[in-house]
Amino acid sequence: MAVRKREESLACPRPDPFYGAKPRSRPVFAYRLLVSLASLPVLIRLGWHVLRGRESARAVTERLGGGDAVPGALWLHAASNGEVTSAKPLIDALLARDPELRLLATVNTQTARALARSWGDARIAVRMAPLDHRLVLRRFLARHDPRALVVIENELWPNRMELMTRAGRPILVLGARISERSAARWGRTGLGRKMIGQITALGAQDAGSQARFLGLGLPHERLLPLTNLKTAIVPPTGAPLDWPRSDTILAASTHEGEEGPILDAFATARAHRPGLRLILAPRHPRRAPEIVARIGKAGLRHTSRSAEEAADAEVYLADTMGEMGRWYASAGICFVGGSLVEKGGHTPFEPAHFDCAILHGPHVANFRDAYAALDAQHGAKLCRDSADLAGTFATLGAREQAAMAEAARVALGPPADIEGLATAVLDRLRAR
Template sequence: MRLVWRVLRGVESRADLAERLGGGAASAPGALWLHAASNGELASARPLIEALLRRAPGRRLLITTNTLTARALAQGWAELRIEARLAPLDARWMLTRFLARHRPAALIVVENELWPNRLVMAQARGVPVFAVGARISARSARRWRKIGLGRRMMRALTALSAQDPASEAEFRALGLPAKRCLPRLNLKTAVAAPAPAEVLEWPRAATVLAASTHAGEEVLILRAFARARAARPGLRLILAPRHPRRAAEVAGAIRAAGLAFAQRSAGEPPEAPVYLADTMGEMANWYASAGICIIGGTFAPKGGHTPFEPAAYGCALVHGPSVENHAEAFGALDAAGGAWAVAPEALGPRLIELDARQQATLARAASAALAALGSHDGPNALAREILEKI
């Protein structure tokens, strides 16, 4: 019913709904089906996508995503061998329809898009199934074991490349044989930072970015920012919620904090202390504009968003306690002095401390710590392993 309501409200078209129900135009049979949830996951998979296309010049790629913006991102690459669709929901009749319509040669899922029907039904039809950059928290693994889902899903996998050692250990404990483990790869370590289209004319060392925030985080961050700004009057804040549809809610929180703000989606000039960056596809602009980045999803129980992207732009990284989505990366950053792990109540004072010299020190340490985790040849090697198993 929610999907029908989105069509009635004009958020999605009838054609979009058809794709989510497993319909829409059929792609050429024999394509590699790659599924990524949204923009971040798809962008991180691009080096792997390019490696697959380069190593298999006769293959086509069918990319599915959960969001309209990610589908548009894939379409915007203008690669003739790529077709992009919205992903079918994880229901048996929709997947039956999708698999019959597209007849893919293999399924490649990115990060934690491990949906039981999708994996099991593909495997049952003889379609090899690969998980790349796969991650799972200890809590999710316990839930999978409790409901008896883990072993069934692990049997459906042809091979899995985990994002980090902890995730690989959890997948092994769920029943994934060692011989099905591919070399570990965090896809985000191989992504080149895109050039910003625009940089705010604010002093970078006095600009804080709260990147990809969730409900509950904005109030905390605004309170800390107001406290820091009382001591550093030139301090500015770019507030970029994870979901721009929450813009009205976030705007209300800014007003409640007693702070003046400008709104990106309204085309307002960034002349107030707070800039509400409530648009999609512009994070490169905000990373390049800010000397300090508060990483969203770390002050709410969301597991934390990627530290790789802000580090690539030389931001000083600040995060809260919820970091399990990128535990290895945050552990390396904290150990190397490349990020500050901050308790919620200490966020304001820490923003006061982070001057230009401290920011530069953190940024250098972050770059070195994250470089040690990654291998730029990883996507190419992973593409070779996948193609050999198809």
């Protein structure tokens, strides 16, 4: 109770649609208490990032609800690079349909902020997302007064959603996904049903996620058609590397703990297939120095994209952002990262679009249904460890690659109807 009274005493006393009576729900109070207790360590961490040059003071100001105001915009939140990229076709469609629309796009990471700003669209204001603390959110909402909140995929934050609901602003969740584990956790806490009840409309990414949202209490009438936003992504294609495509492997969006097994597998496979080349594209290019050390440890030579070096070694380190289309177009085989370690796996839709033969590890919870369909129809292959990868790298030739690419297109089906989704979103906003 003392925490709640203290927080209220700090709040602005003027009438405001984003203020409201305190809920008496124990799970909600427990969450707010935890957020309040975590606030000081979070602030210290943000200050440390500024001192170390890892984040700007302006970015921290935005995380605390500040920054230049963008009043009356549609608030669209996409957590990181993947979500920002998947939201781009929808954003383009929304802006094309409503010339008066302005977007306030919030993100969680610096790289996502840079990516969204690189679009150079004057109708899109990009900010770091506010922390899920009521004082921060009240400052953010009073400053921007957004007309609605569109959430991409699975960024559901209790305080954020409650304050928007209390203000009578719609909340739409698009490309929504939730795992069995997360659904069970939200169900046990008691917060899940409250949050789901605040959603105005939801388009799930897959049938499994849709069923789990319904199980948490989402009314059927609030459902939008199943929509996987990532199926509509078409990365821009640069000039492919001057390497034989069927002998080129792309390790896409790799994480710590994956490069070592991949490089060992590649070195082993080259003993049987000397013409093999590897494009290594880490999820976070800042990890390039440690990856270079791994390459050397594997006894391989490399060149780097960031140094604009010619691709004249066995390994090409693609340590830049925004060029994935070029790397997909260069490789006949694509190992999808985040799947040898427990990151949930990254999208199979982009490599499928470029007719790559798709390989993946065992951890693909983020796209469980898609990978299940791919594996069942031989449009992708599960490689559990370095030995599996080495054998596949050594034996997967051009004919087998083409067959897998064709099977992948059949398994994944047509891309999402982004035009129809944009129309549905705008219709929901006009109905309020």
